[in-house]
Amino acid sequence: MDRRTRFAAALLALAVLGGCAQGLGGGAYTRDEARREQNVRMGIVESVRPVQIEGTRSGVGPAAGAIVGGIAGSTVGGGRGSTAAAVLGGVAGGVAGQAIEQGATRRTGVEITVKLDSGALVAIVQEADETFRPGERVRILSDGRTSRVTH
Incomplete structure (x- = not known):
């Protein structure tokens, strides 16, 4: 050859x-996720740290x-x-x-820790397709299997 x-x-x-x-970012949806109802929770970003998604x-x-x-x-x-x-x-x-x-x-991602309005603290890892900063108000969208953080 x-x-x-x-x-x-x-x-x-x-x-x-x-x-x-x-x-794997907040704005990426699979075909199965389209037109599916999601729960929306609001909160404030506590911390953001870079991670690698294998x-x-x-x-x-x-x-x-x-x-x-x-x-x-x-x-x-x-x-x-x-x-x-x-x-x-x-x-x-x-x-x-x-x-x-x-x-x-392999993708560059972020671990976003959010203090929800309910007082609970959650962390979500997703691809770094948006910039998040501590103190920002964000939405967490969840469908029971996956969650994502968006502005």
Whole structure:
């Protein structure tokens, strides 16, 4: 496999992985969450701290990496050597694909601690798609499974 083909295969794998990422911010909704009633609670931001939201492990990264690695490995040597290189390339590609998937889908997030009007204190982690500051009045939207903080 020539250099251009390997590069194109790697770009294709990254494009597939990028499509796997889901928004985890206050303004991102899944199709299932649309048109669903939510409870709204009001409160004041007590604190905000940066966090990392780990990447996904869907299996797409290792699969894509194994395919690319196996194809690349199969071009090395001939006969049994080619088969062994394809297997080793597939394993190495799978490991690399998993690392690439996790890195490509990792997000910067915030942990927002809010003192509700009821006096309760809650903390919610979400993607950093809005800026929150201590002392700001915010809304917490909850549907029973997920919660989000918005202005």
